[in-house]
Amino acid sequence: CLDRVSQYLLAHVIYNGKHYEPEDMFFRILIFKHFNKIETWELLEEKFGDIVYCGSDGLDEMADYLDDVVKGGETLYNSAYIINCCFYQLPEYSWVQGMSRHRAHFRVFENEIFANGHIYDFLEADSFETLYGIFRSMKIYGDFTAQQYCIDLNYSPLFNFTENDFVVTGPGSLKGISWVFEGVRGKKYDYVGAMRWLQSHFDELMEEFCNESGMRWNPLPWEPVPTLTNLQNCFCEISKFAKGLGVSFKKGKNERIKRTYTPHGELSYVFPPKWGDCVLPAKNSEFIKNI
Numbered sequence: 001c002l003d004r005v006s007q008y009l010l011a012h013v014i015y016n017g018k019h020y021e022p023e024d025m026f027f028r029i030l031i032f033k034h035f036n037k038i039e040t041w042e043l044l045e046e047k048f049g050d051i052v053y054c055g056s057d058g059l060d061e062m063a064d065y066l067d068d069v070v071k072g073g074e075t076l077y078n079s080a081y082i083i084n085c086c087f088y089q090l091p092e093y094s095w096v097q098g099m100s101r102h103r104a105h106f107r108v109f110e111n112e113i114f115a116n117g118h119i120y121d122f123l124e125a126d127s128f129e130t131l132y133g134i135f136r137s138m139k140i141y142g143d144f145t146a147q148q149y150c151i152d153l154n155y156s157p158l159f160n161f162t163e164n165d166f167v168v169t170g171p172g173s174l175k176g177i178s179w180v181f182e183g184v185r186g187k188k189y190d191y192v193g194a195m196r197w198l199q200s201h202f203d204e205l206m207e208e209f210c211n212e213s214g215m216r217w218n219p220l221p222w223e224p225v226p227t228l229t230n231l232q233n234c235f236c237e238i239s240k241f242a243k244g245l246g247v248s249f250k251k252g253k254n255e256r257i258k259r260t261y262t263p264h265g266e267l268s269y270v271f272p273p274k275w276g277d278c279v280l281p282a283k284n285s286e287f288i289k290n291i
Contacts, residue, residue, distance in 0.1 A: 012041075169191040
């Protein structure tokens with residue numbers, strides 16, 4: 001959760017000093033994560049004030065406003081991952097055809113999560129995998145997007161699941177694993193098993209790497225061995241670095257990194273209070289100098 005968007009989610013959407021009912025907290029994270037873009041969230045707050053569940057009419061008002069924003073040339077969605085509209089093609093969703101992407105999703109949110117009381121199935125989930133399964137049962141979400149919602153909801157006071165019991169490999173992490181592990185190809189390969197193996201052998205592998213490279217491993221103080229979720233994220237980042245080195249994961253196709261790094265200034269890091277005393281080392285500390 002050290003990236004800028006996740007830090008904004010933590011500081012401004014979840015832990016902003018205000019109390020929210022569980023339904024409202026869920027709604028806030030659902031809407032923020034749908035766009036995954038700070039600027040869109042701030043536009044909504046500027047127009048509608050504190051974002052809480054607002055019912056069908058409120059969602060339609062938000063959709064009307066965002067339609068106007070799009071007409072003005074603004075982009076609503078972060079390019080980090082794509083919220084697609086493949087479900088438009090399904091017969092049961094023929095009624096959303098012709099709607100803007102955000103309006104179609106808002107209508108589905110209202111019909112399939114809030115109006116029918118399904119929200120409480122989400123809120124009563126007793127494991128990461130159960131929560132993931134509820135998202136995945138909705139035809140508007142694929143494996144990767146369902147997992148991303150679960151990760152962000154798990155930052156909140158609503159849930160407190162471990163990130164080591166369940167993980168799904170997204171498209172980027174699949175490519176990263178196939179680049180790191182020789183001979184890894186195809187849908188039948190146990191990609192999650194590869195991550196579990198790496199995690200269980202992490203200490204010895206890192207010690208071997210440090211001995212060979214002369215580098216020093218300085219883990220986050222509260223996470224000496226990365227969780228499965230963070231390993232999944234690492235493999236996704238590895239695939240980006242690989243593309244930057246000219247690696248192509250699709251035969252005959254030149255691939256590129258979607259976005260290059262652009263500095264935005266320093267962050268004041270926020271972590272979920274339930275994680276305990278999580279403090280990043282100072283810039284001039286020995287920890288940072290030896291990375």
